[in-house]
Structures are given as structure tokens and as C-alpha cells.
Amino acid sequence: MELRLHDTLTREKRTFAPLDPKNVRMYVCGPTVYDFAHIGNARPVIVFDVLFRLLRHLYGEAHVKYVRNITDVDDKINDRAARDFPGLPLNEAIRKVTEQTGKQFHADVDALGALRPTVEPRATEHIGEMREIIEKLLAGGFAYAAEDHVLFSPQAMNAANVGLPRYGALSNRSLDEMVAGARVDVAPYKKGNTDFVLWKPSKPGEPSWPSPAGIAAQGRPGWHIECSAMAWKHLGEHFDIHGGGIDLVFPHHENEVAQTCCAFHQQRMANYWMHNGFLQVESEKMSKSLGNFITIHELLKDWPGEVLRLNMLKTQYRSPIDWTVKSLEESAKTLDDWYRVAADVAPTEPAASVIEPLLDDLNTPQAIAALHGLRGNDIAGLAGSLRLLGFLSESAAQWESRKQQASGIDAKEVECLIAERTAARARKDFKESDRIRDLLATMGVAIKDSKEGTTWEIVR
Ligand code: AMP
Numbered sequence: 001m002e003l004r005l006h007d008t009l010t011r012e013k014r015t016f017a018p019l020d021p022k023n024v025r026m027y028v029c030g031p032t033v034y035d036f037a038h039i040g041n042a043r044p045v046i047v048f049d050v051l052f053r054l055l056r057h058l059y060g061e062a063h064v065k066y067v068r069n070i071t072d073v074d075d076k077i078n079d080r081a082a083r084d085f086p087g088l089p090l091n092e093a094i095r096k097v098t099e100q101t102g103k104q105f106h107a108d109v110d111a112l113g114a115l116r117p118t119v120e121p122r123a124t125e126h127i128g129e130m131r132e133i134i135e136k137l138l139a140g141g142f143a144y145a146a147e148d149h150v151l152f153s154p155q156a157m158n159a160a161n162v163g164l165p166r167y168g169a170l171s172n173r174s175l176d177e178m179v180a181g182a183r184v185d186v187a188p189y190k191k192g193n194t195d196f197v198l199w200k201p202s203k204p205g206e207p208s209w210p211s212p213a214g215i216a217a218q219g220r221p222g223w224h225i226e227c228s229a230m231a232w233k234h235l236g237e238h239f240d241i242h243g244g245g246i247d248l249v250f251p252h253h254e255n256e257v258a259q260t261c262c263a264f265h266q267q268r269m270a271n272y273w274m275h276n277g278f279l280q281v282e283s284e285k286m287s288k289s290l291g292n293f294i295t296i297h298e299l300l301k302d303w304p305g306e307v308l309r310l311n312m313l314k315t316q317y318r319s320p321i322d323w324t325v326k327s328l329e330e331s332a333k334t335l336d337d338w339y340r341v342a343a344d345v346a347p348t349e350p351a352a353s354v355i356e357p358l359l360d361d362l363n364t365p366q367a368i369a370a371l372h373g374l375r376g377n378d379i380a381g382l383a384g385s386l387r388l389l390g391f392l393s394e395s396a397a398q399w400e401s402r403k404q405q406a407s408g409i410d411a412k413e414v415e416c417l418i419a420e421r422t423a424a425r426a427r428k429d430f431k432e433s434d435r436i437r438d439l440l441a442t443m444g445v446a447i448k449d450s451k452e453g454t455t456w457e458i459v460r
């Protein structure tokens with residue numbers, strides 16, 4: 001069966017045909033590293049990790065290149081650096097913020113079972129490529145310099161209209177409407193009110209680099225040009241898949257397309273544009289002011305990363321997710337069971353019943369239903385399928401002992417109580433044995449008696 005993916009540009013599911021099956025190329029917009037990543041940020045990480053794994057399964061591990069950038073030049077980073085390290089020169093403070101946040105991001109996404117992308121480029125290491133693209137855009141008449149800024153003109157792009165996409169096509173907007181609806185207080189150096197920044201002057205103390213030809217002052221890049229440059233450097237002028245959250249369609253991705261297609265005279269930047277839906281918490285929009293803003297770091301204190309991963313995949317990636325504790329509890333129970341029956345089993349190939357729904361635009365809820373189906377009759381297939389999806393990274397014993405640690409339950413104490421209960425039962429003191437069973441239950445421990453003896457597990 002073939003892989004079908006929903007493309008935001010054409011607004012339909014299309015059969016995936018890579019430009020080169022020996023080198024399938026995907027770019028996903030990564031984090032801006034100034035703070036802990038929240039659980040909404042985990043969604044594109046997990047969704048595109050599943051796609052990465054599926055592509056590797058279909059085309060071979062050596063034939064898929066996944067690039068996810070790190071944005072380490074941004075106003076939010078500068079603000080955070082000045083706030084957190086007021087005693088340090090700004091550049092040093094910025095380095096501290098981006099280093100710490102980058103490390104934390106890696107720790108978080110590793111715990112979520114996400115493979116590292118093939119390349120994780122940093123914006124600050126691609127300023128040369130940004131300058132090159134900007135110079136091409138200036139030379140082509142798509143951009144102009146004004147007061148030490150370089151601006152891109154969507155109107156120039158749509159007027160040129162030679163083998164280029166239409167500005168606004170990806171986000172399904174009309175440029176005329178954008179022009180009419182734009183704010184009136186546009187910066188004075190902009191010729192058109194929809195023009196966006198490719199390059200801007202740095203304020204004193206801010207990171208700065210030599211500007212594109214024709215601009216004397218040192219400066220720094222705009223946000224959109226960063227991704228065009230990193231995608232170009234690592235994937236070329238035209239590649240297969242570009243992904244990110246739905247909020248990035250406009251203006252970020254619309255502008256990336258404009259920059260890349262105009263610089264390289266391409267009709268397309270990526271052949272498939274994929275966008276994940278938004279995550280909300282207990283039916284509310286996640287925001288700092290509502291106090292329901294949860295970081296991955298916080299959640300990992302209460303839940304294993306694979307529980308967060310399963311919980312995320314219970315919803316198809318394009319639908320909104322409502323993130324609830326109730327759903328997390330169910331995901332934890334499911335994984336406890338899968339670990340018990342499948343973690344120590346030699347896996348076979350992933351089951352066709354799991355792969356098929358994945359091929360249909362990553363229908364993960366359907367794939368999870370298929371996993372439940374395998375639970376009854378094909379444990380080795382369940383193990384193989386779970387591994388493909390990024391689960392079962394630990395042994396059953398590791399999973400159980402981590403659960404014990406997290407629950408604060410002392411295994412020795414439990415064993416001791418069970419021994420006392422066994423002794424009570426042997427002398428037919430059922431009142432005492434029931435008391436111990438109830439005591440264990442209040443601690444969150446369930447026991448099971450069989451011919452071989454008494455076993456126990458933690459019930460959440
Ligand atoms: P940012 O660092 O804000 O640029 O976000 C990094 C990635 O997380 C982008 O792909 C965003 O679209 C995505 N994202 C941010 N908030 C949410 C959310 N609440 N639900 C789903 N994805 C999100």
C-alpha cells in the first residue's frame with residue numbers, strides 16, 4: 001500500500017512520491033530556545049518523529065534525512081538573557097540561555113522517545129547562507145534595502161509571476177485582501193504594508209553580523225529567512241516534506257516559500273506541507289495567564305515520557321487535542337499492560353494492521369486500536385509494532401522499577417508486608433491478612449495470589 005499525506009497547499013491527501021527515494025528529505029521547524037518547551041511544542045516533535053520512523057521503515061534508515069532547526073537568534077532570547085543574567089555582557093548571557101535551553105530541550109524530547117533528527121542546524125551557524133539568499137532576492141528585484149533593513153516585497157513576487165507560486169497560496173489568502181487589511185502604522189521604511197523583514201540592524205550590544213552587500217551597518221536576520229537558509233543548506237532548493245504546527249502556516253511558512261522560490265526560481269519549496277493541530281489543556285487554550293501552561297519537564301516528573309507520547313498519538317495529528325489528566329491515566333494503564341506482556345518478547349516485523357492506518361496520513365488512533373487488537377493474539381507483532389512507534393525503550397523490569405521510584409513505594413517494605421500476610425494466612429489469621437491487603441491497597445499496591453506465590457503491582 002502507498003503512503004498518503006495531507007498537503008496544506010493543495011488541501012487534500014495525496015500519494016507520497018519522493019523526489020529521490022534514496023534520499024527522502026523532510027524539514028520541520030524546531031524550537032526557539034529561550035525557555036522550557038511546553039507540551040504543545042511536544043506535538044510536532046512526536047508527530048514528525050512518527051513520520052520519520054515510518055519513512056525509515058518504508059525507504060530504509062540510510063535514505064531518509066530529517067532536519068529540525070534550533071532558532072538561537074530571536075528577540076525573546078535577547079530579552080530572557082538580559083533578565084536572567086543582568087551582570088553579563090549580552091552576548092555571553094545569550095549563549096548561556098541558548099545552551100541551557102537547548103540541553104533541556106534535548107533531555108525532554110529524548111524522554112519522549114523521539115529520535116534525534118539527522119541534522120539539527122542552528123540559525124547562528126547559517127548566517128552566510130541567509131546573506132546569500134538575501135543577495136539573490138535583492139538582485140532579482142524581490143527585495144530592497146531601506147534604512148539598514150532589507151525587506152521582501154510580496155507584491156514584487158506576485159507581479160513577476162514567472163514560474164513562481166502565488167504569494168498567499170499556502171495560507172489560502174489573497175494578497176489584495178492582506179494589503180487592504182494591513183495595519184496603518186507600518187514602519188516608515190516599508191514601501192508596501194505587507195513587506196516583511198529579511199534583515200535588520202542590531203541594537204548596540206545585540207548579536208550582529210556583517211550585512212548583505214550594500215548595507216554598511218552590522219545586522220541580524222529576520223525569523224523567516226533562517227528556515228529558508230537552513231533548509232537550503234541541508235536539503236537543497238526543493239525537497240519533499242516541510243512540517244510544523246498549524247500556527248506557522250502564516251506568516252512563517254508563506255514567507256519561507258516566498259523567499260526560497262524567488263531566490264532559486266522554483267515553483268515549489270516542499271512538495272508536501274504538513275501541519276499539526278493545536279493542543280489545549282482540560283478544554284482550555286494553554287496560556288501563562290490562565291495558569292495551565294505545562295512544560296514537558298514538569299510532566300516528566302509525574303509521567304514516563306512514553307505515556308506522554310502515547311497520549312499524544314491517541315489523536316490524529318491534524319485534529320485539535322484536549323490534554324487531560326484522565327486521558328493520561330488511561331494511557332499509563334495501557335502502557336503498563338503492554339510493558340508487562342510485550343517488553344521482554346522478541347519482536348517480529350510491525351504488523352500490517354498497524355502500518356496500514358499509518359500510511360493513511362498517520363492515522364495513529366486507528367493504529368493504536370490495531371495494537372489493542374494484537375494484544376489478544378499476536379504479542380510478538382505487538383512488540384514489533386510498538387517498537388516501530390517508538391515505545392518499549394526499557395525492559396519490563398526497568399519500567400516497573402521506575403514506576404515504583406516515581407510512586408515513592410518502597411519495594412522492600414511491600415515485600416515485608418507480603419511476607420507478614422503470607423504468615424498470617426498460614427496460621428489462618430484472615431483478619432490480619434485482610435488488614436495487610438487493605439493497607440497495601442491504600443499504598444497503591446495490588447496483590448495477586450497464585451500457586452507460585454503472591455505477586456504485586458502498582459496501580460495508579
Ligand atoms: P515555537 O517555539 O512557539 O515556535 O513552537 C515550536 C513548535 O511548536 C511549532 O511547530 C509550533 O507550531 C508548535 N506549537 C506551539 N504551540 C503549540 C500548541 N499549543 N499545540 C501544538 N503545537 C504547538
Ligand code: ZN
Binds near residue numbers: 028029030227252
Ligand atoms: Zn521555520
